[in-house]
Amino acid sequence: MWNVIKKDFLTISRDRSEVLVLLIMPFILIAILGFALGDLMSGTNGIEEIPVALVNEQDIDQAILDLEVDLRDQGIPNEIVADLIANIEDTDPATSFINFLTDPDLDDILAVSTDYDKESAMLALEEEEIAAIVIIPEQFSYHLLSALYLDEGTGSKVELVVQNKEQIQAGIVENIVQNFNDHFNFETSIIQATEGAAVQTDLDTVSFGETVSISMQDPVSAFQYYTIGMAVMFALYVASTVSANAFKEKKSHVFARLMITGETPLRYLFGKFTSAIFLTFLQLAILFSVSHLLFQTFENKNVEFWLVIGLITFVFSATVSTLAMLITSIALRFNNDTVSGIFSGGVITLFAFVGGSFTPVEQISPFIRELGNWTPNGAIMTAYLQMIQGFEISEILPMLYRVCGMAILFILLAVAIFPKRRLT
């Protein structure tokens, strides 16, 4: 077996065009995309803290006094009014909101400053010193509480001012504020429905919606993203390279020569499998190592991280090898190497796109992301990224099982298609 692996390694490593495709090209693309799109993906440190100005325009004491007067005007007994006011002082919505924004859990996402008034905040926004202004209006708590206890008015809203609504940072702040609003409205609805009785809601108070929850994991840097993206894409070229070499062996009668030595067609096919595993694993190991050495792509990762990365790499290498077997089988069966050309010229590019090698496809369409997770490279890329984000191995396993399933399917097809009779 080692004899075949060594021969394939020497044959491919001495072919400059193969080395260019398998190692140089992905590395150039990692460097270009890592540097060029680093800012878009929030730089090498992931998403930085978003500077936000919090402008509180309301006077809570005045709001409570106003509400107390309104409650008495409604003819509510003094004792009940006193209870309600005492309760309001503890559960002021504006205070809850300020506490929510300044919660330590959001420290990694938001850098909230209360030093601004409305005017200076607008100026800072124009100067792009801050990404958004959150304004608690003058009568915010009063209007909210009037709506809640007196059934008067339509409540109140927190105001959010952003420079450009399309900015990712603005979107995140908007999402957080919206989430608080929804949560608050939901809880007050329950209070109204249960006439004030306390209930335990199922809402997770740190669930800020899709965008934010992703960011709560360890951030993925552009270099990490494109190292993985390019590596899984170019690893697929090993399959077409191995199959093209197998076809060359048949054309040059080396295959026939091997058969005369007593080699069997199926053993030959599985020889290609082992060669491809070795070559893919080596290619990925080189790409990851060089990327790390030059760009510190995987800094501060522990042994467990590397063991799981090794496992994912092995699973992917085996899957690429089964693809190599399948393409070899088709090429030898039909005595035509067009299939290797189609695979390297079209299928890989398509797989790479839907798998997310070029761009995070979930930003384009969740459907493409789901579709991509049914390609070997897409599913394995998800597994790698999950690992980088700090997911537990139990959360990564389903993707690995899926890829293993694909590998088994490819092997079965390859064995079924491969011509098992003597060949010339």
Added chain:
Amino acid sequence: MLEVENLSKVYKSKKAVDGVNLYLDSGESIGLLGPNGAGKSTTISMMSTLIRPSDGDVRFKGKSILKQPDLVRPILGVVPQEIALYEELTAYENMKFFGRVYGLSGKKLDNKVEEVLELVGLKERKKEKIKGYSGGMKRRINIAVALMHQPELLIMDEPTVGIDPQSRNYILEMVRQLNQEKGMTVLYTSHYMEEVERLCDRIYIMDHGKVIASGTKDELKSILSGEETVLVEVQHKTNALANQIASLPSIQKVTEVEKGFKVIAPKGENIFTDVFRATEEAGVKLMGLHVQTPTLEDVFLHLTGRKLRD
């Protein structure tokens, strides 16, 4: 040692090999002679267990190798017509790879590689990649690989195609040594009759998938014992002269050659006067008339009406 019985191979509607019978005794050197497309390569592919015949059988020491190919494979060395080597690897790496495939390892493998490289005369250039070799050197390594496991039977398919005379001579001498000094049984296919004539004890002549004649060189040439070959050398060749010679009653066959025409006529017939008159009538200057010893080329020409390299 090896017997071929009524071997046939049909590809779609084309019969590539049609009922071939032949045999090889241990230590013999057998030639398979025929033009391109005669069915030689298909025949030896079936004998090498590479392709399954449509009909017939191949027996090794009495047992069919179609059912048990592993009977013959360990003692078989096959030199394909194509350069079946890894061009990106050196000669040494190719030989080590195939040696290991044949089950050799360690010191035994190293010694064998050196021994065979010595035999093919490429020891000094073993570290060079095959793709940098000349055609003749590639052919020699192509043969060397087939010798790595010391086969008892060496099947060579046109091993000298497209190489220079010096390399060809080297290869022919090597094959002679393997057969005569090392006792290796050789089946040598070629469309170069002089190679087969030089190397082989017995010869099978094939055309259109069939064996049309077989025997020793002398036996084959005796086919022409009642005839003689005359070379008509002329200053310049014309179609009119060729037609005029062919129309002479005593002439059996006329073929154009470099310096004039080759004429086959029954032995004892005096054709010289007729040929002389024909050249005079055609206005062509006669430069010479030579009676030649028949060659296998003449035999083939006699049997098929075509030259071997047509």
